[in-house]
Amino acid sequence: MISCEFVQYQEKTCSLMLTTQRKKTILEWLARDGQVLAGALAVSFGVSEDTIRRDLRELAAEGLLQRVHGGALPASSAVAAFSERRTLESSGKRAIGIAASSMIASGQIVIIDGGTTSAELVKHIPHSLSATVVTHSPTVAVALVDHPSIEVIMIGGRLYKHSIVNVGAAAIEAMSHIHADIYFMGVTGVHPTAGLSTGDLEEAYVKRALAARSAETVVLASMEKLNSASAYAIGDLTLAQTIVVEGLNDPVLTAALETAKVSIVRA
Structure with missing residues (x-):
């Protein structure tokens, strides 16, 4: 019998993989188009705008994009000392x-x-x-x-x-x-x-x-x-x-x- 703990572990692992892939795709689209919109991303991925905003916040914290009203732009790399x-x-x-x-x-x-x-x-x-x-x-x-x-x-x-x-x-x-x-x-x-x-x-x-x-x-x-x-x-x-x-x-x-x-x- 498969334990509840194992099922929960599998679901969590799957969720992490989906989040990682979604973020990777967001960055690819950002590089291609020069900007991304949270609403359009939510529709494309079939998730809520809150989920997308969380993704954008986390990517921004890593210095990978610059959040703006309604979406994000590519972050400048000219930020070193x-x-x-x-x-x-x-x-x-x-x-x-x-x-x-x-x-x-x-x-x-x-x-x-x-x-x-x-x-x-x-x-x-x-x-x-x-x-x-x-x-x-x-x-x-x-x-x-x-x-x-x-x-x-x-x-x-x-x-x-x-x-x-x-x-x-x-x-x-x-x-x-x-x-x-x-x-x-x-x-x-x-x-x-x-x-x-x-x-x-x-x-x-x-x-x-x-x-x-x-x-x-x-x-x-x-x-x-x-x-x-x-x-x-x-x-x-x-x-x-x-x-x-x-x-x-x-x-x-x-x-x-x-x-x-x-x-x-x-x-």
Whole structure:
């Protein structure tokens, strides 16, 4: 005779297998479509929306997706500490940095964000260039010390160590006195519907404030940031006029961005 305990064990094991398979399928559909909706998933799997929401919560806790109202988006993988990201060589980020640096004209006032892609931009600014660089990144400021014709204006505030940038009310107040020609923005997520996002609330405020003080905003977006989202919205895609991406990117990743009437530059 089969015991009740054995039957319960079998049912529990089966349930775990179904949950695991369902989560795997959710991630596959998310990678394919760029977003998933809880209601549609519930219908597809024949389970309640509460069950799907639990799946999404657990996947989000593992950093595998970003929950939004009604469903989920791919999570940005650009969340490691700055020191870790800096040690990772990326020909794509280097190409983006070179392309972005060529957009700076002599005599301009330029805002440069923090982050590893911005660090690549700074590496390729010609030493002969005469310009003013405004930055809330100590890393960027120090990297420009040996550029004799570049005046560096440093924005202070609380140091956000993940990206090594200054944030907070003091930083935003200082920005209100600036009128820049171009702002090179770093992000952790660029998504057709979720827009531009980052992993810290105060950093999102600062980025939005910097964009408001510049005639043109250029987003630097390496491959892992495309079609993904982070917890804090900076703004819609239209906050930027240009997005610089890696030249080898799959055109599918940028097609939706182009329909938003944002100029795409392939580095």
